[in-house]
Amino acid sequence: MRELHSYLRREQPKINKAIERRIAELPDEARPVARHVLLAGGKRLRPLLTLLVGRALNCQEKTSELLYELGAAIEILHAATLLHDDILDNADLRRNKPAAHILYGMAPAILTGDAMLAKALHIVSSFGDARLTACVSEAVMRTAVGEMAEFAHLRDMYLSQEQYLDIITGKTAWMLRSSCELGAILSGAAEPLIQAAATFGLELGVAFQIVDDALDFFPTEKTGKPLGGDIREGKITPPLQLYIASLPEQEATCFKQRFRDNAINSAELDEVNACIYRQGYAQRTRELADSRLIAAGASLDVLPESAERMVLRQMMLYIQNRDR
Amino acid sequence: MRELHSYLRREQPKINKAIERRIAELPDEARPVARHVLLAGGKRLRPLLTLLVGRALNCQEKTSELLYELGAAIEILHAATLLHDDILDNADLRRNKPAAHILYGMAPAILTGDAMLAKALHIVSSFGDARLTACVSEAVMRTAVGEMAEFAHLRDMYLSQEQYLDIITGKTAWMLRSSCELGAILSGAAEPLIQAAATFGLELGVAFQIVDDALDFFPTEKTGKPLGGDIREGKITPPLQLYIASLPEQEATCFKQRFRDNAINSAELDEVNACIYRQGYAQRTRELADSRLIAAGASLDVLPESAERMVLRQMMLYIQNRDR
Numbered sequence: 082m083r084e085l086h087s088y089l090r091r092e093q094p095k096i097n098k099a100i101e102r103r104i105a106e107l108p109d110e111a112r113p114v115a116r117h118v119l120l121a122g123g124k125r126l127r128p129l130l131t132l133l134v135g136r137a138l139n140c141q142e143k144t145s146e147l148l149y150e151l152g153a154a155i156e157i158l159h160a161a162t163l164l165h166d167d168i169l170d171n172a173d174l175r176r177n178k179p180a181a182h183i184l185y186g187m188a189p190a191i192l193t194g195d196a197m198l199a200k201a202l203h204i205v206s207s208f209g210d211a212r213l214t215a216c217v218s219e220a221v222m223r224t225a226v227g228e229m230a231e232f233a234h235l236r237d238m239y240l241s242q243e244q245y246l247d248i249i250t251g252k253t254a255w256m257l258r259s260s261c262e263l264g265a266i267l268s269g270a271a272e273p274l275i276q277a278a279a280t281f282g283l284e285l286g287v288a289f290q291i292v293d294d295a296l297d298f299f300p301t302e303k304t305g306k307p308l309g310g311d312i313r314e315g316k317i318t319p320p321l322q323l324y325i326a327s328l329p330e331q332e333a334t335c336f337k338q339r340f341r342d343n344a345i346n347s348a349e350l351d352e353v354n355a356c357i358y359r360q361g362y363a364q365r366t367r368e369l370a371d372s373r374l375i376a377a378g379a380s381l382d383v384l385p386e387s388a389e390r391m392v393l394r395q396m397m398l399y400i401q402n403r404d405r
Numbered sequence: 406m407r408e409l410h411s412y413l414r415r416e417q418p419k420i421n422k423a424i425e426r427r428i429a430e431l432p433d434e435a436r437p438v439a440r441h442v443l444l445a446g447g448k449r450l451r452p453l454l455t456l457l458v459g460r461a462l463n464c465q466e467k468t469s470e471l472l473y474e475l476g477a478a479i480e481i482l483h484a485a486t487l488l489h490d491d492i493l494d495n496a497d498l499r500r501n502k503p504a505a506h507i508l509y510g511m512a513p514a515i516l517t518g519d520a521m522l523a524k525a526l527h528i529v530s531s532f533g534d535a536r537l538t539a540c541v542s543e544a545v546m547r548t549a550v551g552e553m554a555e556f557a558h559l560r561d562m563y564l565s566q567e568q569y570l571d572i573i574t575g576k577t578a579w580m581l582r583s584s585c586e587l588g589a590i591l592s593g594a595a596e597p598l599i600q601a602a603a604t605f606g607l608e609l610g611v612a613f614q615i616v617d618d619a620l621d622f623f624p625t626e627k628t629g630k631p632l633g634g635d636i637r638e639g640k641i642t643p644p645l646q647l648y649i650a651s652l653p654e655q656e657a658t659c660f661k662q663r664f665r666d667n668a669i670n671s672a673e674l675d676e677v678n679a680c681i682y683r684q685g686y687a688q689r690t691r692e693l694a695d696s697r698l699i700a701a702g703a704s705l706d707v708l709p710e711s712a713e714r715m716v717l718r719q720m721m722l723y724i725q726n727r728d729r
Contacts, residue, residue, distance in 0.1 A: 108550045110557075165519060169512045188493045188556035191515065192549040195489060198522050199549075203542035206530035214538075218527035225516040225523075226432040232512035233434075 084388070085395035089129070096128045099153040107193075107200060114181050114193035118160045121176045126396075127159055127260040128152025130285075133396075134278045135264030137389035144267055147208070151263045154204040158217060159256055161197035162224050164190050169232065170314065205263070212266050220259035227251015235315040238325075238337040245319065246287065249294075254286025261285075277383035281393070284377035288370040289400050294318035295370075296405065298354055298363035309354040315343065319369055323362035324353065367401075374401055408712070409719035413453065420452045423477040431517075431524060438505050438517035442484045445500045450720075451483055451584040452476025454609075457720075458602045459588030461713035468591055475537070475587045478528040482541060483580055485521035486548050488514050493556065494638065529587070536590050544583035551575015559639040562649075562661040569643065570611065573618075578610025585609075601707035605717070608701035612694040613724050618642035619694075620729065622678055622687035633678040639667065643693055647686035648677065691725075698725055 097120075104115050131152040140148060166172075167180040168190055174180060182190035198221060206214045230248045234240050261282030265275040297311045298320045311318055325333050339345050345353070357363055374397050381397075384390050421444075428439050455476040464472060490496075491504040492514055498504060506514035522545060530538045554572045558564050585606030589599040621635045622644045635642055649657050663669050669677070681687055698721050705721075708714050 108546055110550045110553045111546070162519070165515050169515060186556070189553055191489050191493060192553045194519075195486070195522060196546045196549040198519060199526065199542045199545035202523065202526040202530070203538055206526070206538040206542075207535055209533065209535060211531055211533065214527055214530040218523045218530075221523035222432055222435070222520045225520040226434045229434045229513055229516045232510070 082395050082399060084392050085399060088133075088392050089124070092129060092132060093125055095149060096125045096132075096152055096156070099128075099149040100156055103153050103157060103200065103204065107196060110189075111193040111196040114164070114185050114189050115157075115160070115197055117178075117184065118164055118175070118181050118193075119157065121178050123156075123176065125152075125156060126289075127155045127256060130257060130260040130282060130393075130396075131155060131264040133264070133389045133393050134261045134282075134384075135268045137384050137387045137393065138265055138268035138270040138274055138278070139385075139387075140264075140268045144269075147267060148264060150204060151208070151213070151267060152260075154201040154217065155220075155256065155260045155263060157197050157201040157204075158221060161194040161201065162221070162228075162256075164194035164197070166228060169228070208267070210266065213263060216259050216262050216266065220256050223251045223255035225251075227253070227255065231316070234317065236341045236343065237317060238341050240317045240322075242319070242322075245317070245322075249290040250283070250287055253290040253293075254283050257286030257289065258283035274384065277380045281377050281380040281384075284373045284380065285397065285400065288373040288377065288397075291319070291370040291373065292367055292400060292403060295320060295363045295366035296403075298358045298366075299404065300358065301405070309350065312340075312350055312354065313347075315340075319366040320357045320362040321353075323365060324357045324360070327360065327362075370401065406719050406723060408716050409723060412457075412716050413448070416453060416456060417449055419473060420449045420456075420476055420480070423452075423473040424480055427477050427481060427524065427528065431520060434513075435517040435520040438488070438509050438513050439481075439484070439521055441502075441508065442488055442499070442505050442517075443481065445502050447480075447500065449476075449480060450613075451479045451580060454581060454584040454606060454717075454720075455479060455588040457588070457713045457717050458585045458606075458708075459592045461708050461711045461717065462589055462592035462594040462598055462602070463709075464588075464592045468593075471532070471591060472588060474528060475532070475591060476584075478525040478541065479544075479580065479584045479587060481521050481525040481528075482545060485518040485525065486545070486552075486580070488518035488521070490552060493552070532591070534590065537587060540583050540586050540590065544580050547575045547579035549575075551577070551579065555640070558641065560665045560667065561641060562665050564641045564646075566643070566646075569641070569646075573614040574607070574611055577614040577617075578607050581610030581613065582606035598708065601704045605701050605704035605708075608697045608704065609721060609724065612697040612701065612721075615643070615694040615697065616691055616724060616727060619644060619687045619690035620727075622681045622690075623728065624682065625729070633674065636664075636674055636678065637671075639664075643690040644681045644686040645677075647689060648681045648684070651684065651686075694725065 100119055104112060104119060107115050132148050135148040136145060164181055167175055168182045168187065172180050173183055202217060205217045227248050231252055234244060258279050262275060262279040265278035297308050301308060312321055325336060328336060377397055381390060381393055424443055428436060428443060431439050456472045459472040460469060488505055491499055492506045492511065496504050497507055526541060529541045551572050555576055558568060582603050586599060586603040589602035621632050625632060636645055649660060652660060701721055705714060705717055
């Protein structure tokens with residue numbers, strides 16, 4: 082993973098500079114919220130994908146600088162969706178800091194999100210390539226639809242695995258897909274290569290979210306307890322589904338009914354969380370991600386051999402093994 | 406006004422068809438909310454401005470059809486901002502129908518708004534003219550900033566007229582400005598004509614909102630009572646400012662303090678509303694709009710004489726005299 086880490090160390094400051102330049106272009110009123118949500122940390126996974134894919138597909142020196150602008154745009158889009166999502170999730174914290182709507186209020190959070198969406202789409206459209214704009218516009222729509230589906234299926238005890246995968250494909254994977262596709266389009270690569278890059282991003286994104294949903298049940302370093310936010314919010318993810326499937330029939334029926342009705346108290350939820358981890362359902366969920374990572378790897382093989390392709394491969398491993 | 410009305414009758418169905426075609430392109434999940442907010446009626450003022458300005462500046466036959474697409478995009482943008490604004494305003498109704506977030510829930514309302522923003526910006530960017538995309542992106546940002554400023558200044562008893570005008574320029578006028586500017590750009594007009602069209606739209610928009618703020622204090626046909634929504638929400642608009650300025654100093658100080666603290670009960674607010682109307686402050690506010698309409702007219706004079714320019718002039722009169 083040495084190459085990935087040194088790539089990160091080298092590129093994150095440049096990515097952050099591009100983002101800060103764009104924040105400075107926002108209207109005065111939108112800047113504090115944008116700064117709060119965009120500069121609260123974050124790995125810059127999406128811009129990094131844009132950079133890596135663009136370079137893996139032989140972006141020329143001059144075009145290469147433009148990759149930072151596309152990367153900044155996709156990170157701004159992502160942050161805009163976080164602003165709106167935190168409101169809908171009633172999330173008080175984002176990366177251990179107060180969420181923007183808590184700190185600044187609902188109106189600045191929603192409206193700065195809108196301004197950021199407009200800004201990001203404008204940055205991308207200024208490249209004058211209709212494919213780039215179509216790509217990010219589609220990403221915003223897919224992300225919104227994925228989130229809508231997630232809300233529609235909260236506490237839906239009949240959620241199928243296919244529906245679960247549809248949800249996470251929208252809410253998470255599509256933006257990673259677009260991050261890769263933008264880099265590929267800008268590189269001037271042929272259509273099959275663009276498609277391969279897009280599929281890589283999509284599969285990587287699905288794997289990313291599956292691992293995320295598994296990690297929610299892992300004990301955290303600090304507290305030794307799992308986060309357990311998902312089952313509190315009524316989100317049905319594979320670890321919970323595996324747990325329910327393991328219960329004797331009558332117990333399962335009863336649990337499903339009580340979960341659906343949000344009638345399980347906090348102490349019992351803590352216990353369920355711990356049990357899911359102890360019985361290995363969180364770990365088994367991680368393994369679900371593996372087949373998606375294999376698909377991602379197959380798409381990556383279509384790209385020509387390069388230093389960047391190796392870093393992209395390490396990114397797959399990072400996602401597979403990350404523990405926070 | 407005959408020409409305006411026959412123009413409206415002729416063009417509204419075509420504008421609506423263009424909007425419906427675009428709704429059909431939205432993802433399944435976003436369509437019901439989009440349909441609800443976009444097909445709930447509305448005068449299609451913004452698309453109409455795009456059409457009229459484009460034609461007044463000699464859009465060719467072929468380009469003329471494209472004006473409907475730009476018009477649909479601006480109406481979709483406008484509707485997206487309404488979706489978000491109704492949430493922030495806690496509005497239960499929009500055009501006498503339940504607001505989307507009441508009928509469909511918060512998540513579908515916020516997220517469909519995002520999808521619509523993305524869709525509209527995509528439509529505009531597909532024209533491949535960077536000026537068009539810059540124009541709508543700017544409109545979204547200005548609208549958001551205007552609304553943010555409005556929320557920041559609720560119950561701000563020190564709001565100056567300049568600040569009031571800044572707020573309405575953002576939240577309302579800029580989108581009308583952009584509606585005109587889009588038509589002018591598409592027509593291929595020279596820069597001074599584009600600027601004149603934009604200024605016309607901006608001034609028209611400021612006048613439109615001033616009249617709107619005055620009408621809030623006019624008795625409605627149905628109830629015989631004013632709407633009075635603005636002072637209930639804590640919005641400081643010119644009729645209220647004129648009323649406060651008319652009070653004896655001590656009374657004014659007391660009223661301002663109680664208004665700021667939202668300590669005035671509903672019956673008393675009704676009385677204040679009625680008093681503002683009776684004493685002619687709503688009517689005097691309407692007159693404030695006149696100077697902006699004169700400025701709009703001066704910009705309109707820069708455009709060449711045409712049937713459309715006459716309709717635009719009638720639109721100014723319509724805004725000056727509208728009573729609902």
